Amino acid sequence: MIKVEHLSKTLGDQKILNDISFEVATGEILVFLGPSGVGKTVLLKHLIGLLKPDCGSVIINGKDITKLSRVEQLKMRKDFGYLFQEGALYDFMNVFDNVAFPLREHTNLNYQQIRGRVREVLDMVDLDDVEAKMPSELSGGMKKRVGLARAIVLGAKILLCDEPTSGLDPIRSFDISNLIRQVAKKIGVTMVMTSHDVDNSFRIADRLAILNEGHIEVIGSQQDLLSNQHPFVKEFLKPEAV
Ligand SMILES: Nc1ncnc2c1ncn2[C@@H]1O[C@H](COP(=O)(O)OP(=O)(O)OP(=O)(O)O)[C@@H](O)[C@H]1O
Ligand SMILES: [Mg+2]
Incomplete structure (x- = not known):
């Protein structure tokens, strides 16, 4: 359904995304985790054509959306729902x-x-x-x-959710996370979400990926993430000290 291949993007003088590749199957929920400023929102914007990659492709249902005309892009966007970070x-x-x-x-x-x-x-x-x-x-x-x-509301086939729990207290975060998964599965959308909220992301996702310095450090199931030995991954997933 969604296939991103070798996507790179520089904004200003900063290389934000560096050779990103991944796939999302129809009906699947993939969550991108990573610290603030790592490029999660920038990545999400590429999936709907709000940003164009410097190189690489974003293939939605077999079509490379980076090559569509403006009119074709606007038509394509009707299949998307976007829950903005703010x-x-x-x-x-x-x-x-x-x-x-x-x-x-x-x-x-x-x-x-x-x-x-x-x-x-x-x-x-x-x-x-x-x-x-x-x-x-x-x-x-x-x-x-x-x-x-x-x-x-328009019957999106692909739902992009940017930090749906940001700014919410733990109870509201828990509730909205359960609700998002429930709604996504009920309507059968393919979903890509971003978050830095590890616990709730585990609750929502079918698969998860962790972004680090422009690339995907690990992608897979909750177990795959938890058993990954990369120091950045281990540090990121470490339960917060209370
Ligand atoms: N339009 C833009 N022009 C220049 N730099 C940008 C632009 N949009 C984002 N950036 C930079 O790209 C980097 C990644 O930003 P992004 O918003 O994707 O981070 P994020 O992972 O979503 O962070 P957060 O968790 O705080 O939402 C940041 O350094 C940001 O300043
Ligand atoms: Mg963001």
């Missing part, structure tokens, strides 16, 4: 309008149909009675849920 809800729209926005932009559904679909996805993310609320009235966890609802 949430990125529109502050001036209530929850209903935020979630309805992609439907109004990209479909010809009438108001009744839009209302039905918005209720359906809000229900999927366990949100009740919030349609009329403005983003400023929501807790951090609720904002993430609304962001998730908006990301899946």
Whole structure:
């Protein structure tokens, strides 16, 4: 479904990504772990064409998206849901309008149909009675849920989630992590996520990868990561001292 080959990217004078290759199977959840600033968000942006690699390819369903025209890229993006790191809800729209926005932009559904679909996805993310609320009235966890609802409302085939637990307390992080896995498996999306939250990533992922200085240090199951002997990997996975 997703195949990245020898992708490299320099931003400014910094080589952020250096010869990255990996694959994600249909329906699989792959989580990229790594410390702040390692290039997780930059990598995710390449998967949806928001950034172009200096070299290498991003193949989605057999098509190299780095070679698509602008129009083809915009069409391709409809298959993607993107949960942004900062949430990125529109502050001036209530929850209903935020979630309805992609439907109004990209479909010809009438108001009744839009209302039905918005209720359906809000229900999927366990949100009740919030349609009329403005983003400023929501807790951090609720904002993430609304962001998730908006990301899946068009029926995404690929879901990209950037740090879904960042800024949340441990209980909310635990809850949103369980919810993301549950929703992803229910709708059958292929998902790539980034995080520096090891415990919750283990909860969500089918496979995980750890980024270090521009390359993938290890990729595999939770067990593969835990048995890896590379000092960076061992240090990164070490339970936090309390
Ligand atoms: N548009 C840009 N122009 C120049 N440098 C950039 C740009 N976007 C990101 N960077 C740099 O690339 C590096 C990786 O950034 P990125 O946002 O991918 O990190 P990250 O792993 O997502 O970190 P975090 O965990 O804090 O979200 C950083 O050094 C950042 O300053
Ligand atoms: Mg980031």
